[in-house]
Amino acid sequence: MKLDHGHKIYNQLTSAQIEKRLNDIGISATAQRIAICKYILCEADHPTAEDIKKWTDVNFPKLSRATVYNTLEVLVQAGLLKELKLPHTGKIVYDTNVAEHFHFLDSNTGKLFDVSPEECQVTLAMPNDISVQGVEVFLRGKISIK
Amino acid sequence: MKLDHGHKIYNQLTSAQIEKRLNDIGISATAQRIAICKYILCEADHPTAEDIKKWTDVNFPKLSRATVYNTLEVLVQAGLLKELKLPHTGKIVYDTNVAEHFHFLDSNTGKLFDVSPEECQVTLAMPNDISVQGVEVFLRGKISIK
DNA sequence: AAGCCACTTAGAATAAGTCTAAAAATAGCT
DNA sequence: AGCTATTTTTAGACTTATTCTAAGTGGCTT
Numbered sequence: 001m002k003l004d005h006g007h008k009i010y011n012q013l014t015s016a017q018i019e020k021r022l023n024d025i026g027i028s029a030t031a032q033r034i035a036i037c038k039y040i041l042c043e044a045d046h047p048t049a050e051d052i053k054k055w056t057d058v059n060f061p062k063l064s065r066a067t068v069y070n071t072l073e074v075l076v077q078a079g080l081l082k083e084l085k086l087p088h089t090g091k092i093v094y095d096t097n098v099a100e101h102f103h104f105l106d107s108n109t110g111k112l113f114d115v116s117p118e119e120c121q122v123t124l125a126m127p128n129d130i131s132v133q134g135v136e137v138f139l140r141g142k143i144s145i146k
Numbered sequence: 147m148k149l150d151h152g153h154k155i156y157n158q159l160t161s162a163q164i165e166k167r168l169n170d171i172g173i174s175a176t177a178q179r180i181a182i183c184k185y186i187l188c189e190a191d192h193p194t195a196e197d198i199k200k201w202t203d204v205n206f207p208k209l210s211r212a213t214v215y216n217t218l219e220v221l222v223q224a225g226l227l228k229e230l231k232l233p234h235t236g237k238i239v240y241d242t243n244v245a246e247h248f249h250f251l252d253s254n255t256g257k258l259f260d261v262s263p264e265e266c267q268v269t270l271a272m273p274n275d276i277s278v279q280g281v282e283v284f285l286r287g288k289i290s291i292k
Numbered sequence: 293a294a295g296c297c298a299c300t301t302a303g304a305a306t307a308a309g310t311c312t313a314a315a316a317a318t319a320g321c322t
Numbered sequence: 323a324g325c326t327a328t329t330t331t332t333a334g335a336c337t338t339a340t341t342c343t344a345a346g347t348g349g350c351t352t
Contacts, residue, residue: 134286
C-alpha cells in the first residue's frame with residue numbers, strides 16, 4: 001500500500017502525450033478531454049466529478065458539468081479509468097489504477113489508499129451453483145503515527 | 147448462502163412482540179415505529195427507505211417520509227438494523243442481519259444475498275502501521291439454473 | 293388543566309447526477 | 323476550400339434520494 005500520494009508529481013504528462021494516449025484507445029482528443037485527463041492523471045487522487053468540475057472552473061472556464069460526466073463515461077468505457085462507489089459516502093470517485101485492487105479508507109483523514117491483491121486475499125467457499133465474477137473489498141481503519 | 151427469501155413468512159411477529167423488542171433496546175414503541183418494524187422484520191428483504199415509504203403509504207397512511215428516515219436511524223443506532231450502501235446502485239438498504247457477513251449480488255435478478263464469513267474469508271497482509279477495523283466484501287455473479 | 297418533551301408531519305431545501313435541445317466544433321467527402 | 327453529417331459541448335432544467343425545518347400532536351407529570 002503506497003502511503004505517499006505525492007508520487008503523481010513524477011507523473012507529469014504533456015498535452016501531446018495525453019492526446020496520443022486518447023487517440024491510441026480510440027477517443028478523439030478534444031481540448032476539454034485533454035484538460036480533464038491532465039487533472040485526473042497528473043494531479044488528482046481519487047477525484048469525484050465535483051472535484052474535477054471545481055478544477056476546470058479555475059483552469060478551463062466554461063467547461064460544463066455535462067462534459068465532465070460525459071468525458072468520465074468515455075474514459076471508463078475505454079478502460080482508462082475505473083469508477084468506484086464509496087461505501088461510506090456513496091459518492092463516485094475515479095481511479096487511475098485500473099489493475100485489480102481493493103481500497104483502504106483511513107478513518108482519521110478520510111483518505112483512500114489502494115490495496116494490492118497480495119495485501120488482501122479473498123478465499124471463497126460458495127455453493128456450487130454460484131459463480132462469482134467480481135469481488136470488491138473495502139477496508140477501514142487507522143494508520144498509526146510513528 | 148440462503149437462497150430462498152421466503153423464510154420471512156416463518157418470521158411473523160405480533161405488534162406486541164415488536165413492541166417488547168423495541169422497549170428492550172430502549173426505543174419507545176410508537177404506532178409508526180411498530181408498523182415500520184413489522185414491514186422490515188417480517189416482510190421486506192433488504193428494503194430501501196423508499197420501499198418502506200411505499201409500504202406505509204398503503205398500510206399506514208399519513209406516515210411521513212421524515213418518520214421513515216428518523217425511525218431507520220433510531221433502529222440502526224440501537225443495533226437492530228444495519229445500513230448498507232450498495233456499490234452498484236449507491237442506494238442504501240437496511241439489513242436485519244446484524245451479524246458479521248458480506249453480500250452477493252445476483253447480476254441476473256438484481257437480488258442481494260447474505261454471505262457468511264465461512265463462505266468468504268479475507269486474509270490481510272497489510273503494513274504494520276495499518277490497523278484494519280472494518281472489512282466489507284461485495285461479490286457479484288450469477289446463480290446457475292439447474 | 294397547563295406545561296413539557298418526544299415524536300410526527302408536510303413540504304421546502306439540498307446534493308449528486310442525468311437529461312435536453314441548441315450551438316459549436318470537427319471530420320469526411322468532392 | 324466548401325458542404326454536409328456527425329460528434330462534442332453547453333447552459334440550464336430535471337430527477338432522485340436524503341435531510342432539514344418549523345409547526346403540530348399527543349400523552350405524561352405535577
